[in-house]
Amino acid sequence: MSEAASSPGANGAATSPLPRLLATLGILMALAVAVIRLQPPTTVSRAADASDFSGQRAMDFLSEVLDDEAPHPVGSLAADQVRARLLSTLEDLGADVRVIPSFACTSNGRRCAHLHNIVATLGVPSKDRPAALIATHYDSVPAGPGAGDDGVGVAATLELLRAWRSRGTPWPLVALFDEGEEVGLLGARAFIEDPASLEHIGVVFNLEARGTGGRVSMFETKGDATLWVLRYGEVVDDMVANSLSAEVYRRMPNDTDLTVFGATDLPGLNFAMIDGVARYHTDRDDLAHLDPRSVQHMGDQVLALLASIPSRGWPGRDAAVEPQVYMDVLGTWFVRWPEAWTPWICSLVALLAWAGFVRSSRASTHDVVHATRRAIWILGRVMVAPALAFSMAWAMHWVACWHLDTSAPGYASGAPLRFGIVLCSLLAWWWCTSVPAPQAKLPREAGFALSSTIAAALGWLVPGAALPFLAAPVVAVGLRLVPWIHDPSRPTLHACAAALPGMVAIVVMVPLFHAVDLAFGPSPAPALAVLACLILWACPTPALPATRSMSMRKRLVAPLLLVALVSLWTLQAPVFDDDSPQPLSLVRVKRVATGEASTAMIAWGGWGARAALPSAVDEGRGWRPRADPAPDTEELVKRLHSGTWHHRAVRPSTTPPPRLSSEHRDDHTTLLTVQSRRGAHTLGVELLDPGAAILEVDGYPIASKPRSLTLFGARDGAASILVRRVGATLECTIEDVVSGAHPLDAARISARPSWASPRQWGDRHVVYEVHTLRATAR
Secondary structure (H helix, E strand, O other), X not given: OOHHHHOOOOOOHHHOOHHHHHHHHHHHHHHXXXXXXXXXXXXXXXXXXXXXXXXXXXXXXXXXXXXXXXXXXXXXXXXXXXXXXHHHHHHHXXXXXXXXXXXXXXXXXXXXXXXXXXXXXEOOOOOOOOEEEEEEXXXXXXXXXXXXXXXXXXXXXXXXXXXXXXXXOOOOEEEEEEOOHHHOOHHHHHHHOOHHHHOOEEEEEEEOOOOOEOOOEEXXXXXXXXXXXXXXXXXXXXXOEEHHHHHHHHXXXXXXXXXXXXXXXXXXEEEEOOEOHHHOOEOOOOXXXXXXXXXXXXXXXXXXXXXXXXXXXXXXXXXXXXXXXXXXXXXXXXXXEEHHXXXXXXXXXXXXXXXXXXXXXXXXXXXXXXXXXXXXXXXXXXXXXXXXXXXXXXXXXXXXXXHHOEOOOOOOOOHHHHHXXXXXXXXXXXXXXXXXXXXXXXXXXXXXXHHHHHXXXXXXXXXXXXXHHHHHHHHHHHHHOOHHHHOOOOHHHHHHHHHHHHXXXXXXXXXXXHHHHHHHOOOOHHHHHHHHHHHHHOOOOOOOHXXXXXXXXXXXXXXXXXXXXXXXXXXXXXXXXXXXXXXXXXXXXXXXXXXXXXXXXXXXXXXXXXXOOOXXXXXXXXXXXXXXXXXXXXXXXXXXXXXXXXXXXXXXXOOOOOEEEEEEOOXXXXXXXXXXXXXXXXXXXXXXXXXXXXXXXXXXXXXXXXXXXXXXXXXHHEEEEEEEOOOXXXXXXXXXXXXOOOHHHHHHHHHOOOOEEOEOOOOEEEEEEEEEEEOOOO
């Protein structure tokens, strides 16, 4: 199609602004709808029908269980209190409740815990009526109360049990509230080690959180879950799911309890929210910051799946049903097809998209050489746009990191940096598409060709990740098959049709942009700029005849000034605030043998490690960087690598080390009996002799036989540890850990500003001693 033909309105309609105005409004409406749909649904009130899921009732349950909102890590006194309140609530709901004490270790044996799982059952599972298992964990990290992680799962599960019982359905339901997830998924490991636990269980729904709000996504599957994925798309009204997230999560180092259930043959679906990640594993992960709408969204999705079982039957396993590539559109439509089709669909769309681009590049000439040069020129411009956007966004991010002395600018105030990322993409796109061209629509045709090529490459390599990148090219190729849409006598229809691929790209890719931003923070800012360019590729090329006549200097200077202003805005925004605090934990370490003691401040930059100490903490206190560690801190650094370490020598406390007694045996083993004189529920043992190994803890064998171990949930601060020694001596380090800062560090705690708080393991006081034990000859 020639340029004259592609500009509708030889009859004068081209002078009317209405077609382009409607197309622009369509793009803006799609953007508004996509942004609005990023919010979770409204919470259902307490007065709702008893058979419905109510987020407000769920929050009431959680308030009762958490009570004073004290951190309750595995094995702590606070965990005992939370468990007691949880048991009382379950009994009031009429569930058959069991508490299962157990002992479990991670696969490498370096973390073990005494723990208590709670199993609540409604109905009687059987072979004919298998139960759905809802799994969640009730322990928190030592730094915070865990209202989001995983209070949201506890709240949703309690309300699901209540709603299920009120429906009077005979179909059984099992809920697992496990302990020890935060120290290595230990509760789930203990649960599956008992074969009877999984008898007559047909599917696992795991409820998790990495933050305090946002829409809840069904982001991962395990086992043969294809039929459950199809059921999800059929019965859930406000869905968030795509196979891209499952592919990404499969390649990440993060784990949840569903990872453990993946070792069984049970199908499983994983649900979680990820907004408010700055409060994740901090003391701001509390009821005040937890969004009840997210609890509502999680419960609605799981209840819809549960309610489908009595009415539609159990989704059995069908070998004829292939794994699916799937994606929700605006939470309303569920697009899916067999995974095996994906490479061929993507390749076909790419072939048609490239054919359309080649045909358009030859529309006004029969000279093959000229058409080829034109195509290369246009392709170069389109590919330069994301490269420019990447470079500008990277520079903006790097300057912010350098000036603010952090690895995570935008941690608390993300709007400036995100606006800058989008602005970089818009400017790069404008620079490349406003260059004079013989065919105004060619850049967009090239964009469709390149997008479809990305989708085709993913289709062959990672089929589940291809669908979002395929949406706009599919619409564009489909529109070419409808000739009357391109009739120049219908300029309004033509303009609206031209905007349709862009609208689809926005609806599909904006949630993806948002999810990547939430999951990884501002660190991948350049990658987000490239993603924004992919969206812009699908939008109509701007008709800017005035700007096309501008000099190169004017083209560059004004936009770059705008980027500079946004960069200054980013530099002025606070990196941390009270709702999105800087992770800053205080650890006091005392080495008994030398009488040395030091205090370490472990600072995170948010998503990254680089962060400076707040001036109120750092000023005049003689902190040393990690590059010059004290011996005692160096020992601790070996165990905990996260964050940037700042430490200084302090006056040692009078805290006594744990008692250690030993019984040497003739079979080259030694039984160590450790007793914390502080009653610490966390004990550490490290064998310093090469070849030595830990064989048993409190009578439980450790299959992997590690040389170091941290025991959580040590009752009364005591543990018996059987080790294999190499010779007549055994050298080992024994430590006990108490959560919370030591009283001698009160001044340092008071110097920590309100916008900084402990994270993950929280403030701690560690006392350790190196022992050399000798076996007496017999």
